[in-house]
Structure formats: C-alpha cells, structure tokens
Amino acid sequence: MDRIAITGGARLEGEIAISGAKNSAIKLMTASLLTDEPLRLTNMPRLADTRFLGQLLRRLGVDVDERDGVAGPETVLHAPEVTSAFAPYDLVRQMRASFNVLGPLLARTGHAKVSLPGGCAIGARPVDLHLKALETLGAHIDLHEGYVYAQAPRGLKGAEIDFPISSVGATEHAMLAAVLAEGVTVLNNAAREPELEDLAQCLNAMGALVEGAGTATITITGVSKLHGATHAVMPDRIETGTYAVAAAMAGGEVRLTHTRGDFIQALLDRIEQAGAEVIHANDGVTIKRNGARLRAVDIETDPYPGLATDVQAQFMALMTMAQGESVIRETIFENRFMHVSELSRLGADITVQGGEARVRGVETLEGAQVMATDLRASVSLVIAGLAARGETVVNRVYHLDRGFERLEEKLGACGARVRRLSDSAD
Numbered sequence: 001m002d003r004i005a006i007t008g009g010a011r012l013e014g015e016i017a018i019s020g021a022k023n024s025a026i027k028l029m030t031a032s033l034l035t036d037e038p039l040r041l042t043n044m045p046r047l048a049d050t051r052f053l054g055q056l057l058r059r060l061g062v063d064v065d066e067r068d069g070v071a072g073p074e075t076v077l078h079a080p081e082v083t084s085a086f087a088p089y090d091l092v093r094q095m096r097a098s099f100n101v102l103g104p105l106l107a108r109t110g111h112a113k114v115s116l117p118g119g120c121a122i123g124a125r126p127v128d129l130h131l132k133a134l135e136t137l138g139a140h141i142d143l144h145e146g147y148v149y150a151q152a153p154r155g156l157k158g159a160e161i162d163f164p165i166s167s168v169g170a171t172e173h174a175m176l177a178a179v180l181a182e183g184v185t186v187l188n189n190a191a192r193e194p195e196l197e198d199l200a201q202c203l204n205a206m207g208a209l210v211e212g213a214g215t216a217t218i219t220i221t222g223v224s225k226l227h228g229a230t231h232a233v234m235p236d237r238i239e240t241g242t243y244a245v246a247a248a249m250a251g252g253e254v255r256l257t258h259t260r261g262d263f264i265q266a267l268l269d270r271i272e273q274a275g276a277e278v279i280h281a282n283d284g285v286t287i288k289r290n291g292a293r294l295r296a297v298d299i300e301t302d303p304y305p306g307l308a309t310d311v312q313a314q315f316m317a318l319m320t321m322a323q324g325e326s327v328i329r330e331t332i333f334e335n336r337f338m339h340v341s342e343l344s345r346l347g348a349d350i351t352v353q354g355g356e357a358r359v360r361g362v363e364t365l366e367g368a369q370v371m372a373t374d375l376r377a378s379v380s381l382v383i384a385g386l387a388a389r390g391e392t393v394v395n396r397v398y399h400l401d402r403g404f405e406r407l408e409e410k411l412g413a414c415g416a417r418v419r420r421l422s423d424s425a426d
C-alpha cells in the first residue's frame with residue numbers, strides 16, 4: 001500500500017494549478033443518468049472517487065469515456081438506455097456519494113434499488129433527508145436488508161420540500177430528482193454551497209429549469225426531457241484551501257491558479273488573521289508568509305459561506321505551530337477529530353472535548369510515522385509534515401488519492417520534499 005514521505009523544512013515557492021472539484025464532479029457525473037444524450041464534463045479531476053463512480057455508472061448502462069481534451073482532462077458520459085437500476089453494496093460502500101444515483105435512476109426509469117452507504121456512515125451520516133425528499137416528490141420507499149427500494153411508476157411530482165438542517169448531499173439529490181418531475185418543486189433551507197450552483201448550471205445547460213441555486217430557496221420547474229450538454233466542473237475549493245494552508249504552514253509564496261479565492265473567503269480571513277498574506281487575483285489567490293511565527297486563531301465550521309468542515313483538519317495542523325491557543329469547533333460532523341491523535345504523534349499539543357479541540361501551539365513538530373484516517377484528515381498530516389523536523393511518513397495514502405490529484409507532484413513543484421513510497425519501494 002502506498003505511503004507518502006515528507007521531509008519538513010522546505011519553504012514553498014511557485015504555482016499550483018487547482019483541479020476540478022471532486023465533490024462537484026461526482027454529482028455532475030450522476031446527471032448523465034437523466035438523459036439519453038451525451039454529457040461532456042471538462043476540467044474533470046482524475047481521482048479514485050471519480051473512478052469508483054465511473055465503475056458504478058458503467059454497471060447502470062452509462063458509457064464513460066475519459067479523454068484528454070484540448071483544455072485538459074474531460075469525461076463524456078452517455079446513457080442511451082439505463083440497462084440496470086440496481087446499485088450494489090460493493091460499489092456504493094466504496095464511496096458514500098454513489099448513493100446519489102438513486103434520485104436520477106428513479107427520475108429516469110421510475111424505479112431503483114440502491115444500497116445504503118455502508119458501515120458506521122449509516123449511523124453517523126444518515127441519509128434520512130435524502131429519502132424524505134424523494135418521498136415528498138411522490139416516491140414509494142422501502143428499506144430491506146441494507147437496500148433502498150424506490151418506486152415512482154407514474155413519475156415524480158413537484159412538491160415543496162423543507163430541509164430541517166442544511167445538507168449538501170440531500171439538496172443535490174432532491175435537485176437531481178426534481179428536474180424531471182411533473183410540476184414545480186421548491187427546496188426550502190437548501191444548502192448554499194457553490195457545488196449546488198455548479199450542478200444547477202449543468203442541469204440548466206441540459207434543458208432543466210432550476211432557479212435560486214446558491215441561495216436557501218431553490219425552485220425547479222420540471223421538464224419532460226433533458227438533452228446533452230458540455231459543462232466545465234468548477235474549481236476545487238477544498239483543494240484550494242488545502243494548498244493555501246500548506247503555503248501558510250511551510251512559509252514562502254504560492255500562487256494558486258485556475259480557482260477562486262472567494263469560494264474560501266472564510267478560511268482566507270483566518271489565514272490572514274494568523275499572520276500570512278493573502279493576495280487575490282483574477283484567476284486565483286496567492287499566499288505568502290515570511291519568517292514570523294503565526295498567531296493562534298479560533299475557528300468554527302459552518303455551512304457555506306462559513307468555514308468548510310473539509311478544511312478543519314488542515315487548519316488545525318496550521319495551528320499546531322502557531323503562537324498561543326486556538327479553539328477549533330466542529331459543528332457539521334460529530335466525529336471529525338480523528339486527525340488529532342495522529343497530529344499528536346508529531347508532537348502537537350491538542351485536547352478534545354465534545355465538538356471542540358484546543359490546540360496549544362508548539363515551537364517544533366517532529367516527523368514520525370502516522371496513519372491517514374480519512375480524506376481531509378490525511379492531508380492535514382502532510383501539511384504538518386511540511387513544517388516538522390525530519391521525516392513524516394503518512395500511511396494508508398489511499399484516503400488521499402480519493403480526493404487530491406497528484407498531490408506530491410503539485411507540492412513538489414513548489415519545492416516541497418514529498419515523495420510517494422509504493423509497495424515495490426518498501
């Protein structure tokens with residue numbers, strides 16, 4: 001199994017081109033199930049998660065063609081016919097967001113059997129809001145032996161859906177199902193993350209009528225048919241935020257291009273408060289830090305436009321070496337401090353109580369063997385490794401490969417000493 005080794009202490013100087021957003025790409029790919037014409041997605045990231053979903057979509061009858069287009073990687077997805085409406089456990093369990101094929105399958109074929117996303121995720125990250133939304137649209141839903149059996153033989157019907165809490169996945173799922181429903185659907189307390197706007201733009205390019213995406217009220221007027229389209233995947237704001245934090249941690253000057261700083265404004269504000277410089281540009285943002293030690297800053301994760309939970313672990317890594325004590329509150333996911341024990345192995349001083357971590361900055365971290373526990377947690381260990389003394393080896397790198405494209409190459413191009421150790425190099 002691959003590992004990543006980081007030798008700390010190098011300043012970062014250079015430019016990193018940000019990839020297309022993983023979290024958007026995987027929802028956009030499922031939109032291909034809604035039409036019998038080709039959907040061409042440009043600016044596609046090439047990641048383990050997009051590969052998993054490609055496998056599942058092929059099983060459902062989608063032709064998935066990954067190409068190198070003139071402007072970079074693209075994927076053309078074409079489902080002339082949906083040949084199966086069955087998404088088995090072994091494919092869905094690999095990536096939770098695969099569950100989102102349920103709505104499009106139901107909208108296109110009137111029925112679907114989709115595995116619940118597996119393991120502890122069912123308890124800790126339920127899909128009740130997804131199912132409730134589909135039921136409100138008129139689907140009949142049964143749960144048996146880990147599977148969702150959904151039926152809407154006469155099609156879905158537009159309805160008003162009130163989300164009790166903001167959920168990105170459930171809002172996207174409802175949107176994907178409602179575009180082909182009969183009549184008007186209104187989503188109240190919808191998630192406002194930029195990925196919602198990206199999905200709405202793509203669906204509208206396919207002939208859908210979605211208004212208000214990016215606000216708390218989304219109105220969808222159903223149409224009877226969608227057609228093919230070309231859509232460019234939005235830049236990955238979490239990758240942008242991650243490299244912004246990496247630059248602040250290692251010091252130096254890094255220009256992040258092909259992205260938008262405003263998508264991570266809440267994070268950039270905190271990075272500035274901590275003492276790094278943030279310079280906005282038309283095609284991205286530059287992060288600069290010269291010498292001086294960073295200051296401790298408190299953060300709280302919140303739905304967009306608040307600070308994203310997906311950069312909480314990275315920011316915590318930054319705070320491990322800041323001057324003073326930082327309080328980090330996680331309000332989106334209850335168990336998202338798995339990186340704390342690994343950061344502590346590097347010498348970080350962190351205590352956790354409930355949804356709150358207190359990070360007392362230390363002057364030095366020391367490289368050690370650590371283990372990646374999930375996607376964002378694993379990249380926080382890489383960030384810590386950039387500033388730690390000696391070598392940090394991050395094990396179980398497959399978590400990283402799910403969501404960060406060519407990480408060692410991108411950081412390496414800016415002078416970081418990061419290398420991948422594959423099995424054969426053991």
Ligand code: UD1
Pocket residue numbers: 023024026097124125126127128129130131165166167168169170191308309310332333334
């Ligand atoms: C998405 C992102 C993830 C990000 C998260 C929050 C993808 C593939 N993943 O996850 O990277 O961290 O948004 O920005 O886009 N909830 C329920 N019932 C449901 C659905 C969600 O209670 O049916 C809860 C969750 O447990 C969580 C909260 O709602 O506490 C927000 O989760 P949600 O926004 O749905 O996250 P995801 O869409 O799973």
